[in-house]
Amino acid sequence: MKYKDYYATLGVPRDAKADAIKAAYRKLARKFHPDVSKEENAEEKFKEVSEAYETLHDAEKRAAYDQLGRHAPGDEFRPPPDWGQDFGGAGAGQQFSFDDVDLADLFAGLSGRGRGAAGGGGPRRANRPYPGADYEAAVRLTFEQAFDGTELELDLAAIEYDAQGNARRVPHRMKVRIPRGVTDGQKLRVPGKGGKGVNGGRDGDLYLDITVDAHPLFRVDGMDIHVELPLAPWEAVLGASIDLPTPAGRVALKVPAGTRAGQKLRLSGRGMARPDGTKGDLYAQAQIVVPTVVDESQRKHYEALRDATSFDPRAHLG
């Protein structure tokens, strides 16, 4: 197992008071939290300071850490044979197995408020049932994946406990079916796929925080989808049958004669699917697009049209 100097990570001396440890952590959390930091490798650094604080802010874990002795960061070491017995770890006569264990795993099972585990602590705290921790994962979808539904493979670090109650992170790959019609900001639940319950407690759930990328053509509003419908002036005046792209494929849209710019044509049931199976609508908003270049023949037609009509688009302005 490689040694990590948690005090150095937080930049505090080994005899730092609890308040100094908290202050140092808060400062580093503000600097490296991936939600706000623009620092390089912010997420990695935040994980390091979080791991250090997780151990050092808990008096019992800190005492256990201190008993590991001082080593150079990165040095291979093994905890003393009786290590952990004073901290609710392996029972009398039992010893931890340190094979394939990370330093953070060593402390994850000790008592205290666990990060990422509701209520925290390992199964050794009592024999009453404890629910498994709920896990959270951020999921980013394309518009098409959100519209049609999709299957994703998620890599999670599940926390499992051995017979002695020692926690360790176990890589866990899961294929999750995302229902169609999910929207940006929505939360989904994968029942029973969080942490394992202890002593008969229920398994936790996995919550998915959904982000949906913007689409170049379609804009989602609630369960409705909006798309721009560019029309030539003569199509707007005379009406037309337009080949319109929709998320479910192209449709022939009948544009009525006299369609105005900004007018919305509704295609019922072509929006996002709702959980109850019904669907929102798709709205095509008309835009009148004029040619920027006309040749001499076309110009004569426009001039003839101008001379032949009394239409005044500004009549209402007085």
Place this chain on the structure above:
Amino acid sequence: MTLEFAQAVYVDEGETVTFMQLVERTGLTEAELADLVESGALPDAPPVPVEARFSARCIVVAHAARRLRDEYALEDSHSLAVVVRLTQRIQALESELRRRRGGR
């Protein structure tokens, strides 16, 4: 490494949890949860929190609050409630920004 298949479902707004279940599932303290309720951060939270039931959507918000509490070492429950409300506002604005960028 194992590979298992699971179905994600919409968070069921018909499902409810008690105040204490919410405390147990999220790792927040009762005081922190009570302040979240009072601040209006929990969706459709009942006015008398300890005796009432909460929509399952509250679990999601309370989880986010616990994560913020742990990751920023926030210990004052009132401040935590304020941070949760501001975070919700930022998320809503980011979502609105993505929505407006669509279809262009």
